[in-house]
Amino acid sequence: MGLERVFADGPAFVPYVAAGDPSYEESLEYVEALERGGADVIELGLPFSEPIAEGSTIQEAVVRSLEAGMTPDRYFEFVEDLDVDVPLVCMTYYNLVAQYTNDETGERGPRAFAERAAEVGIEGFVVVDLPAEEAGPLREACDEFGLDLVFIIAPTTKGDRLEQMREHVSGYVYVQARLGVTGAREDVSDQTEESLARVADWDVPKAVGFGIKTGEHAERIVAAGADGIIVGSALVDIIAAGADGEYPFTETAQRLESKARELKEGALAGAEKRAATEQSD
């Protein structure tokens, strides 16, 4: 029953990192550290040269990964090499999906991409620049290979569009906490609750992302009704500090693990708070 299962037992912590950042080997360890820290699903970025929805933290991660040689094929190998048990979601941009070519059959495009992703054990996709309107071919491929296609609901998504996406989404819905691009922030956006309210009656789990930085943010967001939190830049910042030589590699892995733990614990605390409020209502 796809990605929804991970949200069943309490709030999910969904970290994002770019695969291969800052190198293939280091990145493998970092992903594993996130699992140790309590990740329930991992969104693993397949870096695209034009990351138009990312803030500078993730842009730079993408550059590091590309410069270290990451490609779609290497990415799939990377996933195979990973020693983690939690589900993996591939987060990328559509051109890499559209251009992907199965070297054996010569097939090119979403179906070839989905087939290969399923083969290496990926369970779903988030394609940042693929709104529901353009998602037909990938949606079909996902269905064929049993993958979830996660859509993002923006604060601006309302009315008909919202309804339309409700029909297409599977796995979980990615609730974008604020307008803009990715990046860790000092505060929790007011838009978060509004956005959650708009999808309150959807039957997929709601994971909130964009700007979450601390355990306390995680707590507040889960308390506000989220079934999960998605955290990218706050983790990538730790990888960036490691890549800049501020911390040795093993310490960076430990820092990632404890940041993950902080966030997961924040989420759990948020869930308790919400249960308390719900009871008192």
Added chain:
Amino acid sequence: MGLERVFADGPAFVPYVAAGDPSYEESLEYVEALERGGADVIELGLPFSEPIAEGSTIQEAVVRSLEAGMTPDRYFEFVEDLDVDVPLVCMTYYNLVAQYTNDETGERGPRAFAERAAEVGIEGFVVVDLPAEEAGPLREACDEFGLDLVFIIAPTTKGDRLEQMREHVSGYVYVQARLGVTGAREDVSDQTEESLARVADWDVPKAVGFGIKTGEHAERIVAAGADGIIVGSALVDIIAAGADGEYPFTETAQRLESKARELKEGALAGAEKRAATEQSD
């Protein structure tokens, strides 16, 4: 009988220098040196800030003179201070004539200018940017004060214009040897003979200027029919060398004097040659 008289006894040598170049005192000596070298008339430049008909040699002389403080009033003092017997012609541009103001009467313009010029002993004018058409007021003033108004005939002056100027000219006619601006040249222009031919039957003396540099040039030009030669830049070059410190002041005066002598002798030789040719014709 005005300036014509100096051409009566043979070819006249008419040097030009800018009054006050490079300083008031030095310039007085230089003018006197020219007389010693054989000058028959001296064209004494009253420097104007926009000498549009001058080549670089005389432009620079004008700048030196102006920077040393030359003004129209100082110019007239200069003429008074000069100890020479040959007639002096004031060569200038029309704006200085037009603006000249008699400090006592407050009168301004050509008449005031001519009056003061006559007072200090000047016998004629060459006003470079005053064609016959615009010369009415100055012509009148010259008549009133018994001064000659010398016009320049250019190689381009032909037909009606030529006839018109014939009527206005007095003293001598300044035959411009070539198109262009003042400046010493290496050769004698072919245009000289043509130009002389055009004024051959005029009853004023014909003095040829523009580009004459050596005694040999002088000789050829007089041989070709000129009644006089006008030499500026070749002399100013010597003053410039002095101003640049290449020669001490007394040597510069001597160099001027001997250049003058070379030119005067060239003119005389030319006259002999012409006489010889005329006889053999």
Added chain:
Amino acid sequence: MSTDKMFGEYGGQFVPESLMPAIEELTDAYERYVLDNEDGFMDEFRRRLADFGGRPLPLQHAESLSERYDTAVYLKREDLLHGGAHKLNNALGQVLLAKYMGKERIIAETGAGQHGTATAMAAAHLDMPCEIYMGETDIRRQRPNVFRMKINGAEVNPVTTGRGTLKEAISETMRDWATTVENTHYVIGSVVGPAPFPRMVRDFQAVISEEAREQVQEKAGRFPDAVLACAGGGSNTMGTFHHFVDDEGVGLYAVEAGGSSLQVDEVEGVAPNSASLSTGEEGVLHGARTKLLQDSDGQIMESHSVSAGLDYAGVGPELAHLVDEERVEAVNVDDDSALEAFHRLSQDEGIIPALESAHAFGYLEEHHDELGDVVVVNVSGRGDKDLETVLEETEKRDLDVAPDMSVLRDAAGSGGDL
């Protein structure tokens, strides 16, 4: 997917969800104001194009070139448009539309700086706050245009990612838009981006061919055999072609920047050209499916051209479609040929073209004998912005046609560089 988002298989709306509502709002506004002239939008647009922009612009018979090629060559003089390039047609249209839509702020990307200056001018004219994103490389090679934008009161935000050219500037503008989409309109600078931009920008630029088509009939007494325009994103191209598309006998030539070579360096991810129509592959960039310079994985290449305004890895989807349909011929000339054409037009016709426009004249030089008897070439902009680049690039190459520039060096003394 409604078909009018597409041109054949090209086009679409590949943008982050946060932009989709804005794009729907824009689509609605485009249909109402531009297509249906609601509230007299198009009347006001045309009036402002005339009074502020200086339209109509001449179609000039080029005497020297006509003689040189034994062909009647006509120049469509977009270089005379206010701001110095065809870009104002679009910028004015979009800023005005943003006003009709109640937006309070304008953002735009720029490469050569021509779209940025046009947008800054239009925004100043219509009293809209305006920020322009521009790659740092482009800021350096188009400094006068940076200056002009600032002078017009716009903010210029340097983009330091990647190679710092147009591609990165577009990405960065989209990031701004994703944050500010509720009160901000993104004035895209060419017939690229998600629908409805390619159609809308084309419609604003189509005034070029609307005028030219009439003018050429008046002057030459017939339709042209060929119409040439340079192609970067393709806005002047589509503007120049649009009203000729249905005139079957008229050959349409989109002249791309061949750069220094058509070969690409896959390892470095660099294409030493911007010839996406001629050499690119179908893919998705900046919101649209179109022809791209990309590697076999789908990563976008850094393009390169001596002219900043053509230096883009993508191209408008409609143009990609018309090339596939064989209605438009995609051709290209290299940097040298463009530079030579720049000097030729300057010396022979007294018109200093933009380096972008010079590409069209490079093609004319190389292929004039295949183009027929009457040829229209769009002078998409003037070359004032390119003087520094041309000096530098010309000296590197030792071109025969180039003038001697020593007077500039000699007088440089207290003045600084050009």
Added chain:
Amino acid sequence: MSTDKMFGEYGGQFVPESLMPAIEELTDAYERYVLDNEDGFMDEFRRRLADFGGRPLPLQHAESLSERYDTAVYLKREDLLHGGAHKLNNALGQVLLAKYMGKERIIAETGAGQHGTATAMAAAHLDMPCEIYMGETDIRRQRPNVFRMKINGAEVNPVTTGRGTLKEAISETMRDWATTVENTHYVIGSVVGPAPFPRMVRDFQAVISEEAREQVQEKAGRFPDAVLACAGGGSNTMGTFHHFVDDEGVGLYAVEAGGSSLQVDEVEGVAPNSASLSTGEEGVLHGARTKLLQDSDGQIMESHSVSAGLDYAGVGPELAHLVDEERVEAVNVDDDSALEAFHRLSQDEGIIPALESAHAFGYLEEHHDELGDVVVVNVSGRGDKDLETVLEETEKRDLDVAPDMSVLRDAAGSGGDL
């Protein structure tokens, strides 16, 4: 002396004899071709002004300024003429005339470089060899224009005498002409010089007021109360005024460069302004009797203005006459006011004016409440050529209206100065 060499007591032909025949020849050609349209000269001239130059040019209602001043302000957009200033009207006319006269070579002086670029463009267009004299100071402060002349194939001859500005360049061009007069036409750049230049240049420039007079009636439904134009030599001024001279109710304002002060320094021979109409005395310069900046002896002063194109010690004789007749009001604004107006027009109207033209807008700012309800201002040129100067002069002065230029400095790294 035939009266049509004169404007009242101004004008005339004060030139060395060697130039007189050329001036007679020119007078004859002017009468035949320009006044009598012999061989269809004027038809060809107008056709080329349209096709090559881009005429007619708009009269634009300036919305922000109109609101700011509570006055209907209309802009005559000479900045849109090919080359970027009104100068082409005259340059094209004269180069064409030279062709009709069978001349083989063109020379011209230039100050701001606008007349030089216009002449170089016209000469390239009409295939005439061309040399431009330009003071070294001006070469430094107007480098982009030097570049453009060279690019158009003209020679640029630096003039090192004096302060190296327009006055010296004119003198030097006259020297060239005195040498080459038989095959060369001197394309003078303003309504100055010996007859017939002032009349002829005015006639070529009068197209400005011919258009504007019709346009203002069409747009405002009436004649303007005031017409403003900056005055250096006075060619855009006379061009803008000419067809309004007989319209009695129309106030004509010639706005001169007040520079840093109207006081002169007699000892140094320097006027820190170029306000010859406002402060000058009658005298003879460059072939004409007119109002001049001169000392009491009649030596010409060095003028000074932040705008190179106004930096001239003389002014057209017709303008001097019209001021004496009280038909034209001679006014002036200082450098600061012009710079502020430059920024104001750029930011509020989206039009970057030439620094010369900015003077007219400085006057509008200072005196708008005395000018009536409908005001026409000539935007004689665009300001692209002035970017460097404006940057420098604005920084010196710390003007409130100036934009923050740090983005240019920050990106200067590998690029060099603007």
